[in-house]
Amino acid sequence: MRSKWSEQIHFNLMLLPGMILVLLFTIWPMGGIVLAFKHFIPTKGIWGSPWTGWENYSYLFDTPVALRVFKNTVVIALMKIGFGFLIPIVFALMLNELRIQWFKRTVQTIVYLPHFLSWVLLAGILRDFFAVDGIVNQMLGMFGINEIMFLGENFWFRSIIVGSDIWKEFGFGTIIYLAALTGINPSLYEAADIDGATRMQKLRYVTLPGIATTIVLVGTLSLQNVLNAGFDQIFNLYNTLVYDSSDIIDTYVYRAGIEEGHYEVGTAIGLLKSGVSFILIIISYGLASRFANYRIF
């Protein structure tokens, strides 16, 4: 029995370094959310500053900016979720129909790549791409269309945000479906062949049911991103002209909090986001485990 006890101690020791880091950089900052209900005085720090109740929230909702950033966040995130959900499914099915293996592998290698590049660098490329003198405007110029300020007009900017996010992530999104497709029993296709099924019928009655669980899983898990409109991307592409269409919670928190020093307001709106996201994550995991048998561990 003695050895059992020492084993428990060793298990705890092994977890110690990692848990210290989690406590310092994740759990302790969670305590800082009290700032949402305080007036921050730098000399007194987070804990010593006086309480103000709901004052920060009433200030926040008196300004039109809170409504704007919430609306933009949800609209952009939903557009990304919607298109980002459908396109990988279609693309995976297209790849699956391909008979030439080396071509399939080449396509996969190419379309996965943008996922691994940072938004900082891609924003650098896109700013150039859609600039007034950029390649897109030059091509439009060939058809006699005047220069469009893509990154300075609300309509175009939001389309570019959603479009470039799909461009970056659709390839990587197919991986999970391709894995599910390899899991389909080949004898099902053979049986369908014997029954004289056409390619479309096989797609409808064998392939789609074979990846249905995966589709449900991806769909339910994407629910948790309803408030994540993509800070890295928007922060590196936006400017004052397009705040109306694309200023999201995260960019507002950064500007108001870190750049302008309104720490309480930044914390207050950040807490609202974290709280709602937390509920969404629980709902999405709940649905995923109920309908797709998903377990985190």
Added chain:
Amino acid sequence: MVRNQTFGTKAAEALLIAALALISFSSLFPIIHNLAISFSSPAKAMAGFVTVFPKEFNLESYKKLFEDSVFFQSFWISVKRVGITCFISFFISLLMAYPLSRSRREFKLRDVYMWLLIFSMMFNGGLIPFYLIIRQMGLMNSFWVLVLPMLVNVFNVILIVNYFRSIPKELDESAAMDGAGPWYKAFRIYMPLSMPVLATTTLFLIVTVWNEFMLGMMFINHEDSIPLQTYMQQIVVRIDPTLIKSIEDVKRLASVSDKTLGAAKIFASMLPIMLVYPFLQRFFISGIMLGSVKE
């Protein structure tokens, strides 16, 4: 009839190949375009119509890049950061994963730790409290602020835990019979058997750490100690596209900003990712699936 069908199938196949080729091309086009600009002469790049191939091929921008000491300074900081973070994180994650992969009966507090980690993944205090507390810790302008917050990736730890659980229990039991303790088992049995998942998590971490720019942006004020992505972010964002309202503005700015040098910097910053990409590709497909095998 039969001939008709084969013709139809062949046409569909050709259409499919054409569509996929087009999609692949559009995936690469912005990157190739950037590369072409970096190899063009500044005058041609500004005048436009560099598409896929460089115009007036020259290496001027790369010559300038090699003289840019700030770029290489931050490049080196990023390399150092990735190396140190991945090395330490490898051991910390392995050490966390072993006890967490034990059953509740073997390790009494397992579920307490596990739920704490899951909670830390699902909820966060937001950016501002994080910012203020890091400042309070005195990590401002320290190299370690770029490393410490990135060491524990709960998602990666869970991936390793799930892999460990797929290793037959008999192996663990027979090692225990021979007198092996938890440390010996973690390093001498589980580590060598888990190289696929450890390689996957390490490669993912390399990409994450290399691409991270926020920590350097928020916590480091000295230009000579920021990592590469933060440096690139400053370069990218400093040029406000809305200030350029007409072609006249563009021409006026042409003398100031250097399009080809910027493109060369962007390409050079992507290079490390491109170098690990072949390895990444080999592992990430299996890696993503690794975690999904559960009892």
